[in-house]
Amino acid sequence: MLTDSHAHLNDERLMPQAAEIVARLGEYGVGRVVCASYDAKSSVDAAALADKYREVFATVAFHPHESKSYTDGDAKLFCRLAKNKKVLAIGETGLDYYYDLSERSVQRRVFAEHIELADALGLPVVVHIRDAYEDAIAILTANRAKLNNGVLIHNFSGSVETMRALDELGCYYSFGGTITFKNNKKGAEALLAADKSKILLETDCPYLTPEPHRGKLNFPYYVKHVAERCAEILDIDFDALCALTEKNVESLFKRLNGGAGAANG
Ligand SMILES: [Zn+2]
Numbered sequence: 226m227l228t229d230s231h232a233h234l235n236d237e238r239l240m241p242q243a244a245e246i247v248a249r250l251g252e253y254g255v256g257r258v259v260c261a262s263y264d265a266k267s268s269v270d271a272a273a274l275a276d277k278y279r280e281v282f283a284t285v286a287f288h289p290h291e292s293k294s295y296t297d298g299d300a301k302l303f304c305r306l307a308k309n310k311k312v313l314a315i316g317e318t319g320l321d322y323y324y325d326l327s328e329r330s331v332q333r334r335v336f337a338e339h340i341e342l343a344d345a346l347g348l349p350v351v352v353h354i355r356d357a358y359e360d361a362i363a364i365l366t367a368n369r370a371k372l373n374n375g376v377l378i379h380n381f382s383g384s385v386e387t388m389r390a391l392d393e394l395g396c397y398y399s400f401g402g403t404i405t406f407k408n409n410k411k412g413a414e415a416l417l418a419a420d421k422s423k424i425l426l427e428t429d430c431p432y433l434t435p436e437p438h439r440g441k442l443n444f445p446y447y448v449k450h451v452a453e454r455c456a457e458i459l460d461i462d463f464d465a466l467c468a469l470t471e472k473n474v475e476s477l478f479k480r481l482n483g484g485a486g487a488a489n490g
């Protein structure tokens with residue numbers, strides 16, 4: 226079985242076909258999808274999808290693109306949503322200096338507030354970083370005492386050196402569609418350098434579609450293509466890769482097994 230640890234099933238292109246998408250997961254050997262949020266509405270939608278479908282779980286947060294509109298009311302909303310045990314983490318939050326859709330100082334403040342909220346709720350944090358590794362590592366390091374529930378750097382795109390700095394904070398790394406691109410040498414190097422117990426798989430659908438569907442819409446079940454490529458790069462068989470990543474995703478997202486949250490070990 227496989228888990229897509231980061232999918233935007235709440236995206237307006239995917240949500241209307243959620244029932245069909247969930248129905249096709251089994252064909253690809255995908256058992257679970259973690260629906261990641263980016264603002265208040267998508268967080269409410271993710272929690273609703275998790276309620277509706279056994280295979281779907283949720284994370285709630287404001288993406289750095291949207292951080293300019295984050296308010297205290299949204300933090301209260303997330304506390305309410307997190308009472309649902311299928312809400313696994315706070316995410317995706319972080320820094321995106323590539324698009325700069327929110328002012329950088331605002332992105333940094335909201336990222337730190339999300340880390341604080343995750344800590345208060347006893348949940349892991351799912352982090353998006355683009356062209357901002359230095360500042361993101363500085364914020365994570367400054368908040369180190371609040372990271373005891375785990376950190377996932379989603380769609381890791383940094384260097385091995387950056388990964389080593391993040392290793393100090395106990396981070397997990399998820400690899401997505403870009404790892405299937407034959408010219409992505411940096412991604413393959415990072416995957417090979419990663420601690421095997423910290424590797425997760427994702428699609429980030431509807432974005433970042435893996436080969437052989439590159440250029441078209443992405444779906445959670447395409448995580449199988451990501452898994453196949455990762456197994457190839459790591460030179461382990463597919464079943465071993467599945468077993469490894471399933472164990473890792475459960476070790477990060479403690480609520481995945483229907484447990485009572487962080488207290489569950
Ligand atoms: Zn992201």
Ligand SMILES: [Zn+2]
Nearest residue numbers: 231261317429
């Ligand atoms: Zn995402």
